[in-house]
Amino acid sequence: MQPYIQGRNVNLTFRPPNRGPVRALQNFDIDVNEGEFLSIVGPSGCGKSTFLNVILGLIRPDSGDIRLRGSPISGPSTDRAMVFQDFGLLPWRTVQANVELGLELKGMAADARRKVSQPLIEMIGLAGFEGHFPHELSGGMKQRVGLARALATDPSVLLMDEPFAALDAQTRDLMQVELLRVWQQDKKTVLFVTHQIEEAIYLSDRVMVMTKRPGRAKKIFPIDLPRPRDYEMRVTPEFNELKLQIWNELKDEITV
Amino acid sequence: MEIVPTPAQEADSGEAPRRSFAARHRDKLLGILAVVLFFAAWQAIFLVVPFNKLFISKPDLIVLGLIDLIKSGALLRDLAVSAIPFICGMALATVVGVALGIVMGWRRRVGLALDPLMTVFYASPLVALSPLIVVYFGVGFGAKILIIFFLSVFPFIFNAYAGVRAVDPLLINVVRSMGGREIDLYLKVLMPSVLPYIVAGARIAIGRALIGVLVGEFFAASEGIGYAIARFGDLYALDKMFACILVIMVIAVAMTEGIRWAERTAFPWRAQ
Amino acid sequence: MSELLETGMAPAGDFAPARSLWRRIEPAVLGAGSIVVLLLLWELLPQLVTLQAGTKMLFTTPSKIAVTLWNMIVTGKLWAPLSVSGTGFVVGLLLSVLVGLPLGVVLGRSRTLNAMFDPFVTAFNATPRLVFLPLLMLWFGLGVTAKVVIVFIGALFPILINTYEGVRNADRGLINVVRSFGGSEWDVARLVVVPNALPYIVAGLRLAIGRAILGVVVAEFFGAEDGLGVIMVQAASRYQVDVVFAGLIVFAVLSLIMTGLVKLLENRLGGWRPQRTGGE
Numbered sequence: 001m002q003p004y005i006q007g008r009n010v011n012l013t014f015r016p017p018n019r020g021p022v023r024a025l026q027n028f029d030i031d032v033n034e035g036e037f038l039s040i041v042g043p044s045g046c047g048k049s050t051f052l053n054v055i056l057g058l059i060r061p062d063s064g065d066i067r068l069r070g071s072p073i074s075g076p077s078t079d080r081a082m083v084f085q086d087f088g089l090l091p092w093r094t095v096q097a098n099v100e101l102g103l104e105l106k107g108m109a110a111d112a113r114r115k116v117s118q119p120l121i122e123m124i125g126l127a128g129f130e131g132h133f134p135h136e137l138s139g140g141m142k143q144r145v146g147l148a149r150a151l152a153t154d155p156s157v158l159l160m161d162e163p164f165a166a167l168d169a170q171t172r173d174l175m176q177v178e179l180l181r182v183w184q185q186d187k188k189t190v191l192f193v194t195h196q197i198e199e200a201i202y203l204s205d206r207v208m209v210m211t212k213r214p215g216r217a218k219k220i221f222p223i224d225l226p227r228p229r230d231y232e233m234r235v236t237p238e239f240n241e242l243k244l245q246i247w248n249e250l251k252d253e254i255t256v
Numbered sequence: 257m258e259i260v261p262t263p264a265q266e267a268d269s270g271e272a273p274r275r276s277f278a279a280r281h282r283d284k285l286l287g288i289l290a291v292v293l294f295f296a297a298w299q300a301i302f303l304v305v306p307f308n309k310l311f312i313s314k315p316d317l318i319v320l321g322l323i324d325l326i327k328s329g330a331l332l333r334d335l336a337v338s339a340i341p342f343i344c345g346m347a348l349a350t351v352v353g354v355a356l357g358i359v360m361g362w363r364r365r366v367g368l369a370l371d372p373l374m375t376v377f378y379a380s381p382l383v384a385l386s387p388l389i390v391v392y393f394g395v396g397f398g399a400k401i402l403i404i405f406f407l408s409v410f411p412f413i414f415n416a417y418a419g420v421r422a423v424d425p426l427l428i429n430v431v432r433s434m435g436g437r438e439i440d441l442y443l444k445v446l447m448p449s450v451l452p453y454i455v456a457g458a459r460i461a462i463g464r465a466l467i468g469v470l471v472g473e474f475f476a477a478s479e480g481i482g483y484a485i486a487r488f489g490d491l492y493a494l495d496k497m498f499a500c501i502l503v504i505m506v507i508a509v510a511m512t513e514g515i516r517w518a519e520r521t522a523f524p525w526r527a528q
Numbered sequence: 529m530s531e532l533l534e535t536g537m538a539p540a541g542d543f544a545p546a547r548s549l550w551r552r553i554e555p556a557v558l559g560a561g562s563i564v565v566l567l568l569l570w571e572l573l574p575q576l577v578t579l580q581a582g583t584k585m586l587f588t589t590p591s592k593i594a595v596t597l598w599n600m601i602v603t604g605k606l607w608a609p610l611s612v613s614g615t616g617f618v619v620g621l622l623l624s625v626l627v628g629l630p631l632g633v634v635l636g637r638s639r640t641l642n643a644m645f646d647p648f649v650t651a652f653n654a655t656p657r658l659v660f661l662p663l664l665m666l667w668f669g670l671g672v673t674a675k676v677v678i679v680f681i682g683a684l685f686p687i688l689i690n691t692y693e694g695v696r697n698a699d700r701g702l703i704n705v706v707r708s709f710g711g712s713e714w715d716v717a718r719l720v721v722v723p724n725a726l727p728y729i730v731a732g733l734r735l736a737i738g739r740a741i742l743g744v745v746v747a748e749f750f751g752a753e754d755g756l757g758v759i760m761v762q763a764a765s766r767y768q769v770d771v772v773f774a775g776l777i778v779f780a781v782l783s784l785i786m787t788g789l790v791k792l793l794e795n796r797l798g799g800w801r802p803q804r805t806g807g808e
Contacts, residue, residue: 056708076710088705092723092800101719102709133800153709283643290644311667365558372559373566379738379787380780381745384757387764388772392586467656467742474661474750482659486750489662501659508654 002070003031004189005055005157010064012050024050025061026214035187039200041246042210042218043254048193049085051215052159055191056082068157078106081150085162087142089134095145096121096130102153120148123182140171147182158183160192164199176202177231184228197246201225202234207246212253219249313494318502321495330484331503338469338480341397345404346465352405353412353461354454360413361420371417378410386471395477404468408461412454419453420446452523459515466508588769597774606756610778613744613755616672617782620679621740628684628736629729632691636725642692653685658746665751674751679743683736690732694725727801730794737786741779 007030014022024047032038040048053059054066057076066073068080081102082088089098097104099120100113108116121127124144134142143163150158164172176199183190194200200207207221223242225233233239278285299315307314313321325331360367360374386403393399427445436444473482481500488497519526571589573579579587600606635642635649657678668674698721706716748757756775763771 053704058704058707076708078710080708082705082708084701084705086701088701090702090705090719090723094800101706105706105709105711105715135801283639283646286640286643287647291647294648365554368555369558369562371555373562376563376780376784379783380776381738381742381783382776383742383749384745384760384776384779385772387749387761388769391764391767391769463654463656467658467746470656470658471746471749474658485659486662489666492666494663494666497663501663504659505651505655508656509651512654513650 002067004034004036004069005030005032005191006065006067007031007051007054008065010051010054010061010066012047012054012059012061023214025054026216028064028216030208030217032189032191035189036206037183037190037192037204039192039194039204039207040210041194041197041200041207041250042215043212043250044195046210046212046253047215048210049161052082052161052191052193055157056080056159078102078153079155080157080159081153081155082159082161083143083146083150083163085165087134087139087146087166089142089145089149091134094131094133095126095137098134098145099148099152101149106153116152117148120152124148124178138171139167140175143167143175144178147179151182156188158188158190160190162193162195165195172199173231179203180229197243197250198234201239201242201246202229207242209246209249210253212255218253221246221249309494310492311494313498317495318498321493322499322502325496325499331481331500334479334481334484334500335503337477338473338482341400341404341472342465342469345401345468346408346461348401348405349409349412349461349465350454350458353409353457354416357413357416357418358420358450360417367417367421374410374413378414382406383467383471386475390475395475399475400469400472400477403472404465407468408465411457411460411464415453415457415460416450419450422453423449448523452519452526455515455519455522459512459519462511462515463508466504585767586769588773592770593773593777596770597777600771600774606778609754609756609759612672613748613757614782616675616679616747616755617740617744619672620676620743621683621736623676623680624683624687624736624740625733627680628687628732629691632688632729633695633725635688636692636695636721649685649688652681653689657682657743661747661751670751670753672752675744675747675755678747679740682739682743686735686739687729687732690728690735691725694728695721697728698724726797727794730790730797734787734790734794737790738783741783741786745779 007028010025010028010030012023012025014024016022028047028051030051040051042048050059054061055068055073057073057080090101093101096114096117099117100108103113103116121130124147126141126144126148129137129141134145137145143166146163164175167175180203192200192203197207201223204223207223209218209221210216211218221242225238225242295315302314309317322331356370360370383403385406386399389399389402389406393402423446427449428441431440431445469480470482470485473480474486477483481504485497485500485504488494488500567590571591574584574587574589597606635645660681661674661678664674664677668677702720702724703716706719711719744755745757748755749761752758756778760772760775763769763775
């Protein structure tokens with residue numbers, strides 16, 4: 001059976017105006033199954049985020065083949081949605097208008113949009129904040145809005161680019177629990193980029209370690225921990241064993 | 257256009273690792289090209305349109321006029337006559353404006369008391385007082401200096417004021433906690449914080465001071481570059497008038513861009 | 529120095545209620561107080577020192593200025609010249625918005641056009657527009673046209689440059705968000721670029737108003753036969769100092785009202801912004 005998302009030999013080189021070219025991805029291969037939660041960890045600048053943007057359709061690779069459900073990805077579409085690291089909320093739009101952005105761009109009428117956004121806003125626990133502007137929200141609340149916005153168009157693939165990196169540690173833990181709860185409900189395919197090994201293990205079905213630039217898949221770790229997962233799981237020996245293995249794989253790629 | 261490249265991607269797609277001279281200086285070359293084209297078009301249009309030298313001039317005549325003005329020494333004399341009140345007025349505005357602004361930022365009450373007053377002055381078109389200044393001080397040096405001073409002092413006041421208020425109290429505590437004395441606070445925290453504001457104020461003030469020079473000389477002078485422009489206008493000597501206008505433009509650009517350059521060089525830690 | 533340090537540390541709860549009331553009204557009291565003191569000093573100056581006859585002729589007091597201004601208003605002598613000045617102001621400002629806004633958008637979106645226009649924008653923005661006045665008078669005479677053109681080139685550049693900055697500074701991350709949802713170029717402009725540029729544009733408008741008023745004043749001083757500025761120059765030559773000050777006040781009030789209206793607009797448009805981002 002063909003994987004849900006399949007990347008073969010993806011190459012991408014950036015050519016910034018005033019500097020030399022930067023090879024972001026080289027012979028990058030990836031297979032993602034339907035409904036799978038896959039995390040990608042790797043050193044800074046290894047091309048993790050770039051790869052998400054390739055899947056999103058915002059960046060076209062120089063060469064290689066990248067397919068979703070067998071058909072090549074040629075541009076953005078509502079079957080993929082991204083949750084951005086710095087939230088990407090339009091500061092001049094209220095919570096509700098931000099959540100409805102994708103629906104609005106699809107041309108949905110206002111009352112139909114509201115029918116979709118209202119339960120989502122309730123689900124993320126922001127009922128009563130519909131009319132607030134982003135600057136009035138905490139970081140955790142902002143990213144909940146970001147998540148709700150991504151879910152609003154009901155994509156089959158959720159791309160998450162270090163979504164919790166800008167949050168403090170406690171909020172981050174809570175958001176991880178929240179994300180698992182949401183994912184458990186409708187089992188979207190999730191590609192999750194992070195720096196934190198613990199976060200990756202806790203959330204994922206598989207964790208992919210990338211090499212330093214130009215990025216390639218170095219090794220993939222299946223995470224066979226039972227689901228639903230709870231917070232205590234993080235102190236079990238199995239969890240720590242995985243953490244150590246992944247760290248050992250990753251540390252050679254990191255240069256300070 | 258479905259896929260939109262990120263900024264990093266859009267520059268070029270060729271493989272050349274070292275980019276050509278033209279590619280690296282593309283924007284500057286385009287700018288120079290546009291200026292050259294502009295003057296060429298200005299010159300060329302009179303091959304089609306009849307030329308009336310009492311109404312318009314063209315680049316070749318302007319260059320001849322400029323050479324004439326330089327050779328006769330008239331241009332240099334006029335510039336020198338204008339430069340002296342400009343420099344005196346600006347110097348006075350710098351000293352008074354910076355001192356007042358720093359006191360306003362420093363002593364909270366002084367700041368509160370003077371802020372609205374200064375805002376009213378800044379908002380009102382003080383040029384409107386220039387006829388009075390001329391009436392009070394007569395035609396000449398003193399009136400020019402005063403007009404320039406009044407127009408250019410406010411950017412210094414407001415920027416020095418803002419600069420002192422922008423000093424980070426944390427940095428003061430850092431220097432204090434490491435045993436810094438009062439003088440260290442001034443030299444290591446206050447000066448570096450306030451100076452960029454003052455220089456930025458100077459950039460604004462220069463433009464206003466140039467207005468002051470022109471107003472002063474249009475109104476009340478018998479020499480100077482502003483007077484020269486007005487007189488050549490009266491004499492329908494458009495080539496020389498344009499030459500003087502271009503000279504002023506070059507000077508104005510050189511001064512403001514010079515300060516910008518100084519800002520970048522002297523305060524590299526400030527984000528552009 | 530110590531005052532600077534305290535700003536970050538003063539605990540708000542330490543002040544008694546009476547003290548905190550004073551704290552709240554202190555800025556207004558001090559600000560108004562300094563203006564009142566200055567006016568009083570000016571008013572009483574002739575009583576405090578004996579002025580020479582020559583100086584006396586050139587001296588006026590706030591009360592005389594107020595009376596003169598009042599008379600100009602009630603006799604209607606103010607309105608005709610003011611409407612002439614106002615026409616030049618409004619037409620010039622309107623033209624500068626009509627040209628500056630679209631041009632700013634185009635330059636903000638096109639790197640090539642921006643590179644080509646940059647030398648001209650830099651040169652005209654750095655140069656006091658006043659240098660062109662003798663030329664404009666020669667071309668357009670002493671009528672309203674020269675005035676409109678001076679106001680126009682004065683007000684154009686703040687609007688043009690601010691629009692350009694606002695368009696160019698649109699957050700790339702937000703543009704990508706809209707594109708990731710399949711938004712078109714038009715959606716990007718509508719949802720990100722324009723809302724981002726609006727505060728810049730309004731701030732540019734505020735600057736432009738100041739420049740436009742300046743343009744009206746200088747144009748009327750040197751190259752017009754009608755308008756409030758003309759009245760002021762004529763008054764100055766007849767030593768009617770109070771009329772000059774009355775004119776200055778009218779211009780200042782005009783400028784304050786206009787910028788106040790724009791500030792109102794700014795606040796209305798800026799509901800999504802955190803209070804006081806400071807700096808512009």
